[in-house]
Amino acid sequence: MTTLVASGKTKELYTTDDSSVLRVHYTDHTTAGDGLRNELIENKGAVNNEISSMIFTYLNENGVATHFIERVNETDQLNKKVEMIPLEVVIRNFAAGHFQKRFGTDYLQTLKEPVVEFFYKDNDLHDPIVTKSDAIGLDLIESDKLAQLEDDGLKVNQILTQLFDKMNVTLVDFKLEFGINEDGEIILADEISPDSCRLLDKDTNESLDKDVFRKEAGDMMPGYLEILNRLRAAI
Numbered sequence: 001m002t003t004l005v006a007s008g009k010t011k012e013l014y015t016t017d018d019s020s021v022l023r024v025h026y027t028d029h030t031t032a033g034d035g036l037r038n039e040l041i042e043n044k045g046a047v048n049n050e051i052s053s054m055i056f057t058y059l060n061e062n063g064v065a066t067h068f069i070e071r072v073n074e075t076d077q078l079n080k081k082v083e084m085i086p087l088e089v090v091i092r093n094f095a096a097g098h099f100q101k102r103f104g105t106d107y108l109q110t111l112k113e114p115v116v117e118f119f120y121k122d123n124d125l126h127d128p129i130v131t132k133s134d135a136i137g138l139d140l141i142e143s144d145k146l147a148q149l150e151d152d153g154l155k156v157n158q159i160l161t162q163l164f165d166k167m168n169v170t171l172v173d174f175k176l177e178f179g180i181n182e183d184g185e186i187i188l189a190d191e192i193s194p195d196s197c198r199l200l201d202k203d204t205n206e207s208l209d210k211d212v213f214r215k216e217a218g219d220m221m222p223g224y225l226e227i228l229n230r231l232r233a234a235i
């Protein structure tokens with residue numbers, strides 16, 4: 001018996017026989033512009049399921065506690081059930097996207113140190129950026145836990161920057177989400193894929209990620225498949 005417990009913009013969560021485990025189904029839905037654009041892109045769910053499974057396995061093996069258990073078929077994976085923290089943690093190595101717009105920088109300006117930003121996950125408010133003080137004042141999270149999100153985010157950045165370097169890919173920026181497991185520990189959750197990262201080929205600076213879709217610059221799937229193939233070769 002399996003029941004749909006939640007449905008997000010791109011993924012569906014189902015119960016399993018084990019109450020501490022969820023089956024996550026990756027759909028082909030692809031969104032941009034705060035969900036205003038939502039299109040089905042064939043095979044995207046399967047490709048992201050495989051990419052995210054490989055990256056989470058790699059992080060598990062490299063000392064980052066995550067919710068990932070195993071990939072069970074083309075589009076589905078098993079994850080430990082967690083209580084999601086309502087914050088998106090964005091790590092940036094180079095200026096792009098909203099950061100570039102906010103500060104008027106050049107595209108890909110090098111940042112002196114990785115930048116860590118927090119966004120409050122609230123659809124009605126359109127996920128506003130929050131300072132650490134905002135997040136604590138609003139009681140979204142306790143301060144020691146917030147510090148852990150920052151540390152874990154920077155650790156993931158180090159591990160993934162090295163992995164993508166091996167693949168001749170620049171990790172420009174990415175978004176993480178965390179949850180609290182049954183033992184009260186913070187673990188990495190959600191997904192890491194070209195939907196949630198900006199990834200550039202190092203030789204050409206070509207986008208191998210969702211920016212192709214955001215900018216309506218053609219078919220994004222070749223870039224996603226390129227990331228999958230380079231990951232298969234690197235891991």
Ligand code: C5P
Nearest residue numbers: 096097098099173174175195196197198
């Ligand atoms: O749009 P922005 O420049 O803030 O995005 C920074 C990074 O976070 C990008 O890699 C983007 O793909 C990711 N992101 C995401 N989901 C969001 C917001 C940002 O995956 N809701």
